[in-house]
Amino acid sequence: MENNQPIGYMNVPVPKSIDLVQEIDRLRKEKNAVILAHYYQTGDIQDIADFVGDSLALAQWAAKTTADIIVLCGVHFMGETAKILCPDKKVLVPDLNAGCSLADSCPAVDFTEFVSKHPDYTVISYVNTTAAVKAVTDVVVTSTNTRQIVESFPADTKIIFGPDRNLGNYINSITGRNMILWNGACHVHEQFSLEKILELKAQYPDAEIITHPECKQPIIEVSDFVGSTVALLKHTIQSDIKQFIVATESGVIYEMQKQSPDKQFIPAPPNDSTCACNECVFMRLNTMEKLYNCLKFEMPEIYVDEEVQKRAVKSIQRMLEISAQLGL
Numbered sequence: 001m002e003n004n005q006p007i008g009y010m011n012v013p014v015p016k017s018i019d020l021v022q023e024i025d026r027l028r029k030e031k032n033a034v035i036l037a038h039y040y041q042t043g044d045i046q047d048i049a050d051f052v053g054d055s056l057a058l059a060q061w062a063a064k065t066t067a068d069i070i071v072l073c074g075v076h077f078m079g080e081t082a083k084i085l086c087p088d089k090k091v092l093v094p095d096l097n098a099g100c101s102l103a104d105s106c107p108a109v110d111f112t113e114f115v116s117k118h119p120d121y122t123v124i125s126y127v128n129t130t131a132a133v134k135a136v137t138d139v140v141v142t143s144t145n146t147r148q149i150v151e152s153f154p155a156d157t158k159i160i161f162g163p164d165r166n167l168g169n170y171i172n173s174i175t176g177r178n179m180i181l182w183n184g185a186c187h188v189h190e191q192f193s194l195e196k197i198l199e200l201k202a203q204y205p206d207a208e209i210i211t212h213p214e215c216k217q218p219i220i221e222v223s224d225f226v227g228s229t230v231a232l233l234k235h236t237i238q239s240d241i242k243q244f245i246v247a248t249e250s251g252v253i254y255e256m257q258k259q260s261p262d263k264q265f266i267p268a269p270p271n272d273s274t275c276a277c278n279e280c281v282f283m284r285l286n287t288m289e290k291l292y293n294c295l296k297f298e299m300p301e302i303y304v305d306e307e308v309q310k311r312a313v314k315s316i317q318r319m320l321e322i323s324a325q326l327g328l
Contacts, residue, residue, distance in 0.1 A: 012293050012297075013285065014293065016074070016314060018292070020062065020289070020291075020292055021048055021288075022252060023070065024048055024288070024291060024292050026237045028050075028071075028295065030297065031068065032067050032068040032069065033067055033068065033069035033070070033071055033295060034065050034070055034093075035048060035049045035050050035051075035071045035073060036053075036058050036071065036073065036074075036107075037051070037073040037074065037250075038054070038074035039052060039071060040053070040249040040252065040280055041251055042251065042286075042287075043254040044055065044108035044286065044288050045073050045287075046255065048288070049073060052110065052231040054142060054143070054144055054228060054230045055142040056127070056142040056144045056145060056230075056323065056328070058072070058074065058078060058082070059081050059085065059127070059142075059319075060320060060323075061317070062082040062086055065086070066110045067089070068089065068212070069090045069091075069092060069295075070082050070089055070091045071092045071094070071291065072092070072302075073286050074098070074283065075098045075103075075280075075283060076093065076098055076099050076100065076302075077095075077099045077130060079091050079092075079093040079302040081134075082302070083131075083245055083304045083309070084313050085302070085316060085317075087304070087306075087313075087328035088217070088249065091302040092298060092299065092302070093294070093302060094286040094287070094293075094294045095286055095290050096284055096300040097282075098285045099184075100128050100130075100185055100186075101188075102126070102163060103129050103163070104119055105163050105184030106129055106133055106182055106184045108132030108133050109162070111162060111182065112132075114135050115160060118160055121158045122138050122159050123162075123230060124137070124139055124149065124159055124160065124219070125137035125140055125141070125143045125162050125242050126143075126161075126162065126164050126167065126317075127140050127141065129162070131304045131305075131308050131309065131312045132308055133163075133275075134312035134315050134316065135308045135312040135315075137164060138216035139315055139318040139319055139322065140316050142319075143213060143214065143229065143231075144229075144328060145319065145323050145326070146167060147174065147175060148326050149204075149326075150191055152322055155177075159178065159179040159180070159184060162178065162179035162184060163182040163183075163184030164184055165181045165184060165212050166189065166190075166215060166217070168181035168182075169181065169217060170213040170217075170220060171213075186214045188214075188270075189216075189247075189249075190215075190216065190247050191278060192215055192216070192271075192278060193269050193271045194219055194222065196268070196271075197219065197245060197268050198222065200245050200266060204243050204245065204266060206243055207241070207245050207264075207266065208224040208241045208244050208245070209222060209223045209224065209245045209247065210227070210236070210245070210247065211223035211228070211232075211247040212226075212229065212248035219247055224305045229248060229328065231251060232252065232256075233256055233259070234266070235257050236256050236263065236274040237256075237260055241263075242262070243263065243264045243265075243269075244256070244263065245266045246266065246267055248278075249279060249283065250267040250279055251280075251282050251283060252307075253267060262327050277296060284291045288302060
């Protein structure tokens, strides 16, 4: 565990008599804490959060909050991003084990060596990376702003894009760029089954297939709409279509259903035939009980090396600046 933090607090029994919503709300107010949650969290955590959003929105919110404590209900790199932006604030996560397969696919030592071999390249890194990777990055992106930020550079700019090869391939295909791609991927978006999605389409012929760009190319090719988590959500709200086959982490369906209760959302299945939807095992490590203990004990806390923070914050601030200029 990071900084030798004890892990017993995560499993401290929470009395069944406790009203978790009430107690979390009390602790949040007492400690001047803000709870930020990703769309891939379970519905109860989304409901208790002060703000729910994608990676870009969570970073934007963390950058402007006046809270003393930030509780990031998501995965580890999201907590790191908040700490990089707010080094003087206490940043907590409900479970330190909530990692990210995409971030894990890009070890900082290997990526740094790769970057050193291309000294004349601009390095664009997806936000799903460690602080150490962000420290050797020129500008961070999220799925919401990747295309716009890539296109903000001159067409002849030599670019390294990491770590998601699927997102990189998609951006290359729609922008005409020829970015060098790091060979990483998200385990959730890699596992969608084209065959099963087509079976669902046959079962629901009027449904649109909507897909996150981290998915493989064959899935993207059969999709009616491709976009970031927020873009998918907005599309379902604005569309007249009443049925959607959703090829991204199924947690976002909770918000889709809240926004459009008259519509049907069908989670696209993975290759594993034992599951009808595709969930991020890391995102689902966070629970209301762990959130309560996290606020009560004020741990686990996210730490980022000071020198890494100073370098990494530049790439995140550049993303926020470009996003603001582009109105994102």
